[in-house]
Amino acid sequence: MNAPAALPELVEGSAILTEKFESFQGEGPWTGQRCAFVRFSRCNFRCGFCDTPESWDWSRYHPTEVSERVPVTDLVSWVGERAVDLVVLTGGEPMLQQPAMAALARGVKPAARVQVETNGSMPPTPELVSLVDLWVVSPKLANSGMPYATRIKPRALTALAETGRVAFKFVVTDPDRDLDEIAQLVEEYQLDPVWVMPEGTTREKVLAGMDALYAPATARGWNISTRLHILTGAR
Ligand code: SF4
Numbered sequence: 542m543n544a545p546a547a548l549p550e551l552v553e554g555s556a557i558l559t560e561k562f563e564s565f566q567g568e569g570p571w572t573g574q575r576c577a578f579v580r581f582s583r584c585n586f587r588c589g590f591c592d593t594p595e596s597w598d599w600s601r602y603h604p605t606e607v608s609e610r611v612p613v614t615d616l617v618s619w620v621g622e623r624a625v626d627l628v629v630l631t632g633g634e635p636m637l638q639q640p641a642m643a644a645l646a647r648g649v650k651p652a653a654r655v656q657v658e659t660n661g662s663m664p665p666t667p668e669l670v671s672l673v674d675l676w677v678v679s680p681k682l683a684n685s686g687m688p689y690a691t692r693i694k695p696r697a698l699t700a701l702a703e704t705g706r707v708a709f710k711f712v713v714t715d716p717d718r719d720l721d722e723i724a725q726l727v728e729e730y731q732l733d734p735v736w737v738m739p740e741g742t743t744r745e746k747v748l749a750g751m752d753a754l755y756a757p758a759t760a761r762g763w764n765i766s767t768r769l770h771i772l773t774g775a776r
Contacts, residue, residue, distance in 0.1 A: 548583075548604050552589035555612045556641035557582045559596040559633060561600040563623045567770030568676045569736055570708050571656060576627035577620050578776075579645065582608035586660055586692065588685040590714065590740050596633030613641055617648030631658040639666055640725075646672035656771075661709075664700035676707040679715065682722050684714045698730045710766060711735040716753050724761065747771045 549557050559580040566574045574584040582604070584597035591597075595607045620628055628649050630642050633719045636659050642665065646655045661678040678701050681692040701707050709732040720737070727735055737758045739750020747768045758765045770776060 545723075548599070549608065551612055551638060554644070555610050556616060556638055556645065557608050557610050559593065559608055561611075561619065563614070564626065564658075564770065564776045566627070566629060566656070566767050567773075567775070568738060568766050569658075569710050570764075570766075571627065571675065572766065572769055574627050576629050577623045577625050577653075578629045578631060578655075579616065579620075579635075579685055581630065581632045581638050581642075582651055583637050584634040584660075585637060585662060586634065586685070586687055587679055588687060590685065590712065592742055593633060601727055611664065613644040614650065616645050616650065620645075620649045620653060622701055626653050627656060628653045629656045629658065634660055634662070635720070636663040636665070641661075643669050643672060649770055657724050658714060659701075660692070662694045662697055664697045665704070670704050672673050673704070674706060676701050676704055677710050679710045679712060680726060682711060682713075682719055684719060693726070693730075695730060700730065702730070702732065708734055708736055708764075710738055712740045713737050713754060714740045716757055718747065720757055720761065723763075735761075735763040736766045738768065741768065742771060744772055744774075 559582045561579045563577050566572055566576050582596050595602045635642055655672060656675045657673050658677045661680045681687050711723045737754055739747055739754055741747040741750050751767055755765050
């Protein structure tokens with residue numbers, strides 16, 4: 542399939558989304574909070590454990606079938622109708638569409654806070670920095686299958702850390718291997734605060750991962766995140 546040629550173009554005033562839905566935040570510092578999710582299509586990474594391949598894997602999905610262009614004004618209205626005070630911009634990698642993110646954030650504030658979930662490979666524009674209430678940055682480890690030089694971008698990590706409204710959340714597949722790697726990144730790039738979260742798309746795997754993580758994470762002074770949407774069967 543020659544799918545990339547069919548990718549919809551980015552157009553000012555609209556966003557290309559994989560989906561949008563109302564639920565609660567399942568991960569990270571704001572776990573459990575009701576929110577509206579806006580999942581942006583496209584990603585600049587190709588992680589082996591990705592649980593949203595429909596946002597970027599054009600060898601498996603046709604982009605015109607799994608994404609839609611939505612005017613930002615429509616998105617703002619949709620968020621308003623949800624009557625939530627939190628909007629989560631996620632992906633894929635939402636930072637590939639920063640102008641649309643900023644327009645959406647401008648439209649939903651001050652009624653709603655804006656949280657961004659990003660892989661931390663792109664620095665935010667100053668305007669976006671001023672609009673986002675919490676950056677949840679998930680630098681990828683070797684377990685993602687991505688080359689180091691692609692997944693670790695010091696300038697972007699520094700810019701996100703300097704916002705002062707950030708949490709660094711790492712996906713752990715094997716604590717014996719991954720925690721030392723996280724510690725190296727934390728030390729080298731002065732990442733703080735740190736959250737670790739088990740990889741898994743089944744209740745059993747998430748619970749087993751939390752069991753394996755809580756003691757070593759606590760010993761290192763890190764926070765631990767569950768995946769509440771997996772445990773509850775929510776979206
Ligand atoms: S950065 Fe996130 S969305 Fe992109 S491929 Fe990796 S896990 Fe999937």
